[in-house]
Every structure is written in structure tokens, then in C-alpha cells.
Amino acid sequence: MRAIIETLRNAWKIADLRKRILVTLFFLLLFRLGAAIPVPGLNPDILKELLGGASIFNFANIIGGGALARATIFALGITPYITASIIMNLLAVAIPKLEQLAKEGEEGRKIMAQYTRYGTVVLAFLQATGFYFGLRDAVMTRGWFSFVTITLTFTAGTAILMWLGEQITEHGIGNGISLIIFAGILSQGPAAYGALMAQKENIGTGIMLYVGIAAIVLVFLAVVTAVVWVQEAERRIPVQYAKRVVGRKMYGGQSTHIPIKVNMAGVIPIIFASSFIMLPPTIVGFFWANSTHPVAVFFRHFPEKPWVAALNGVLIMFFTFFYTFIQFNPVELANNLKKNGGFIPGIRPGKPTSDYIFKVVNRITWFSAVFIAAIQLFPSLLGTLTKLQGVWIAGSSIMIMVGVALETVKQIESQMIMRHYKGFLE
Template identity: 45%
Template sequence: MLSQLKQAWKIKDVRKKILYTLMMIVVFRIGATIPVPGVNTSIIKEMVGNNSLLSLYNMFTGGAFSNFTLFALGIGPYITASIILQLLTIGFESLDELQKSGEEGKKKINKYTKYTALALALVQAIGITLGVVRSALKNNNVFFICTVILTLVAASMLLMWIGDKITEKGLGNGSSVIIFVGIVSRVPIDIMNAINMVQNGKLAIWAAALLVVVILLTIMAVTYIQEATRKIPVQYAKRVVGRKTYGGQSSHIPMKVNQSGVIPVIFASSLLAFPQTIAMFMGSDAQNFVQTYLSPNGEIGFWIYRSLEVLLIVFFAYFYTTVSFNTEDIANNMKNNGGFIPGIRPGKPTIDYLNRILSRLTLAGAIFLAVISLIPAFVTHYMSVSMNLAGTSLLIVVGVALELKRQLESNLVMRSYQGFLK
């Protein structure tokens, strides 16, 4: 692995991508350490410690919320906006046509997503400032409150810009990389907390060992499934043009078991955090209701939260696969190039066959994502151990790491290097 990284470093274009990504990550981490002035962070940390939903939200911001730094809102508004726009493309034909109209259409969709993210960031900033951290503000005059709200919104838009730039000029999907870095940045703190719990007798050594085993097995399982593909054989008919014969070779269509990657997990987590934002505007009764019935750490809320998480993961797995993998286009391209699947007629029969295979693979992938997100969550919940790198977060970390590895491979292969493939 290290030798391939060294090889990638020698290629100017790849080195620039790596350095640019690292530079943007540094900017993100700097912003995640600069506190918003005039806020008592000790009060907020106490709130986060007593509220499991705020604790979950804090995990995705890399601890920025508990310290109430510039990036306290995180990338959440942008992800939620992306979900809303993608769902709207189903209900509104004009948006669907816009999305399918090439690069210009995608640019317009992206612009609408950013406007929606701005609106959501403003709503969330108002809710957090007035509903959650009001008691932590050292000054309660209107001007100061407006300043805090505008600071949070502006910083959230900056974080969205950082994500866009990583996607455009760096490695990986910017939003996923930011979430990845946020989660990983909390791992050393988790490890120290676990060690302290073992030393203080609050956590048995066998329980700590079991936790490590579960995490390692989860990483292995995620890696295996994320890389697993089903190869659909394709045969190309022979064509004689003049004195030359074309075609006749065999190929295959690689269909991944988990076609949607970790996107369903990220979307599900973002959507489940949304009720907390709404509750901020509705007083303590609504917040207590959400804390009781939608808390991932409460006795009642744990089961409700995890059940909703499974349903959302399955839904977004099917939804994202449908959007990203167009079986009709694949079937038409094969037909136009003289290709066919052995035993299947070209045209609609091929589309139906690919849809059946894709549906089965998507179901298997969705169930896998749901199970993998639940097992570490159950272990940490019933062992009463707070670990950021468990369940949903572990899936995201491993999935994003594999995607970064895959992109690095692609960049090497494109430049005629064997890279990771040898």
C-alpha cells in the first residue's frame, strides 16, 4: 500500500489532488476549533452529554458543536438539501428532465441545492441559537443573537464550498470526506475514554476486547461487500465490414452488490437528525418527546430510532441505485454495439433481466448496510460505552476510505500505472 502511495506521489496531477484535499481538510479542522465568541461552551458540553441526539449530531460535526465553533452546523444542511432535491425530482417532471439534460441541467440542480441548503442552514442556526444554546449565550441582546446566527450560516456555506472544491479538485466526494474527517477526529478521544473506563473498572477487559473484535469484523465485512460485484456476461456479435471482422469478443457488466455505497447511511442519519431541528422551535415538551422516542441511546427511543434507520437505509439504497444505475441506457448501448446477454433477447427483455438482478443485489446490499449499522450499535448500547466509531459512523468511515482508495487507483490506471492492481 505504501509503495503505491509513493508511486502516486510521483505523479504531478495526483500529488496536486492529494495536497489540495489535505489543504481543504486542514481549513475544515481549523474552522472546527475556532469558537464562536460570547458563548459558554461548558454549558453546551453538558447539554451534549445529557442529550443523545445532540451527542450524535456532535459526532458528525467532529466535536464542533459541543465546542460551538464556526462549523457547529456541520455539512448537515447541504446533505439534507441534497435529499430534498433528489426526492423532488421524482414528483416534479421538470426537475427530472433538468437532471437528465446533461451538464447544464446538473449545474442548475446544484444551484437549487445550494439555495435550499442556505435556507435550511438559516432555519437550523435560528433553532440552535434560540432553542438549544440560548442559556449559554453571554449576551442576549438582538444584535448579538443575529451575529451568532449569521456567523453559523456563513460558516456552513463556507463548509459547503470546501466540500464542493474537494469534489472538483481533490479526491473523493467532498461532503463524505468532511463527515469522514469529523468522525475520525473523535476516535482518539473515544480510545482514551475506553482505556479510562477499563482502568476505573467501569468496563470489563473482556467487554473492551469484544468491542474491538466487533469493530474489526465490521471493517472486514464492509470491505468485502463494498468490493463485491456480480459480473453479467455480455457477448458481442461478429460483424464483417469489407475484409475485416469486428466483434465476437466476450465482456461483462460489473454490478456491485452494494451499488449505492454509504450514501443511504449518510442520508438516513441526516434525516433522523431533522426532528431535533424542528423540536428546537417547539419548546421543551417537543424536545423531551424527541429525546424520549427518537433518542438512539434511550430505552424506548433506541428501538424506534434503529427501526426508522433500517427503513430509511433500505429506502435510500433503492432510491439512489435507481437514480445512479440506468438499466435502460445500458441495454440500449449494448444493443447499438451489437452486444447481448447470452440467453436473453436484446431490448426490453434485457432491461427486465438487468432490473431483476439489480433489485436482488440492492436488497442484499440494503440488508447488509442495515445489519452492519445495527450490530455495533447494539453492542455499544448494551455495554453502555459511548463510541463514535460504531454502527453508522463505522460504515461511513470504511465506505469513504474505500472510495478514496478506488479514486486513487483510477488516477493511477489512467496514467498507465499498475497502482494497487498488481
């Protein structure tokens, strides 16, 4: 923590970095102001009651900083953009044309970014339509006019958030989309504290109350420490480059390593698994909200089943492996090493190298998958043991906040180093 404060203090002394920090804070302020502007035609009181149960809307409400519960223009949050980005990454692996476009440098990335924007708007409209019908009891006056007004307002709000994120990325510090999610989750802190104080009789009375709160804080700090450790951990595979003689000069011969992050999938497996678990009750809520059919009743209360926690953990582990090997290709890495005259000591180039890298990645992905599942399920388990419900910051929220904070500090440090070397050269 002291290192982070020292980094921010040093960055504030540099005029350009100070300007970037102020720009970032300004756009984040606009985000929080927009999260308080209500959408016409929606009743926020009824909306809060509808969000009381387990559904996919609760996850969107957390990511959006409570904007959905307040029926504001940023109710959809930045989730459609995240979904569009994931879809584009998967399509880039499956479609050769998009894969070639992604490898064409800056121009290719600009075209991919434009496709992502189009996909965001389409997904935002589809999601807004689903929200309109899923939360139809909160619509004060039903009809085509209210449908167009509410869905287009939701879609425009997501487009504005996407623009704010891009402005932060270009003119501010850090990744704008990630910082918007970070600010939204952080804004839920006072509500979490209020929910905790509302259940203080479950913690204890007198001195035991303070002991219980201190224990909660210590557990939270321990979880954050574990997340930081895993987020920063990497497995380094040693690489040796062969010596080459070109004319009178000798190239290569140096030793280096391939850094492989332990948690390459990040928070994506939690998002996928949570969406999968919450999808059945959400669909039932759309079409059979008042049905008494046994199937409808079963899926309506599906997330409340005791064995669903185990299913959620298995899904998180599956999606961790799936997303890791979608974005990491051991064969391509081994071929690049071979082309550049590099090899892993004791391992022959070509297929043996790719098999060795696959084995290493598979081993650390097992650890990452188990850790992510444990972090996601730990708050629920702790809530069950302590009888404190609805006050724990979910594992996904902790991983997002820690990841964004670390990445932002790294970008500030890189900006400071770049300006230091610039001044040295001048």
C-alpha cells in the same frame, strides 16, 4: 494496508501528485483550524450539556468532527450540502427539465452544481435558525442581533466548508466533501478512546482489561473488513454484443458484463433513517422542552424506547430500496443495451431484459439492506451487552471512512496510471 501504503509512497515520488496531496492536507488543516474558532454569543459548556441527550444534533456533531459541541463556526458541518445534493438528485428524477439538464454533459453539471450551492446556503440558514431556537439555552444574550450573528456565522461556515471541499476536488486528491467528513469523523477518535478508558472498570481489571481491549479492537477490525467486502462487492451480468458488418469491417461480437454494485445506496439510508428517528425529540425540544404533557414526554424520550432499534432497522431497509431504485433504472439500461446491439445471453431484449435486471438488483438490494441495518444496529447491541456506552464508532461512520479511503486510493492509482501512459506515449 500494505497496498495502500505502497500506493501512497509511489504517488509521493510524482511531483504533480505530491503537490495535490499537500494541497489536500493544507485545506483539511484549514478545516480543523476553523472547527476551533468559536461563534460569538454561545456558551460551549451549556451546549455540551444540551447535546448529552439523544437528538439530531448529535449526528451533526459527529459529522462535523465535534465542531457543534465546541460552538465553532463549522458547527453545521457539511450536512446542508449533502442534503441539497440529495434533493437535487431526487428532483432530477421527478422534474424532466432538471433530468435533461443533468444529461447535457459538463455544462449541465455546472448548472446543477450551482443550483446545489444555492440550495446549500438556503438549507444552512434554515438549519442554523433551527439550531438557534433548539439550543436557545446556550445563547448568552437573546435578541435580534444575536440571532443574526449566530445564524449568519453558521451559514457562512457551511459556505466556507463547501468552498474548501470544491477546492480539494479540483486541486487536490479525492472528493473534497467526502474527505472533510472523513477528517471530521477521524478527529473524534481520541475522544472515543478517552470515553472507553473512562469505562474501563466495565471491561475488567488486570490482564482482563487488556484482553477486553484486544477483543474490542478485533471486533472493530472485523466490522471494517465486512464493510470493505460489501463496498467492493459487485454482481456482474454477462452481456453479448451482436456482430455488425459496416462496409468491409466487422464490429461487435465481444463479450462483456454490467457491473452492479451490491451497496449502491451507500450510507444514505442510515442518514435518512437516523434523521427520521431523531426528528420527533428534536421538534419537541424546540417547542415543548419543559412540557409535562404525556405526548411531549413520550416523544422527548422516543429514541430511548427498546423497540426503536427495530424501527430504525426497518427504516434503513426501506430507504435502501427507495434510494437504490431512484438512482438505478433497469428499463433505461435495457433500452440502452438494445440500441447498441447488446443482449444478456438467454434473455430476450426489451422488457424481459429489464425484468431480469430488476430481479437481480432487487435480490442484491435485500442483502445490502439487511447488511446496512445490521452494521448500524450492531454497535448499540454490543454496547448493551458489554455495558459500554458512547464509545463505539457508529456503522455510518465506519461506512463513510471506509468508502472515502477506498475511493481516494483508487483516484490516486488512476492518476498514477494516467501519468504512466502519458510518459509512454511521449
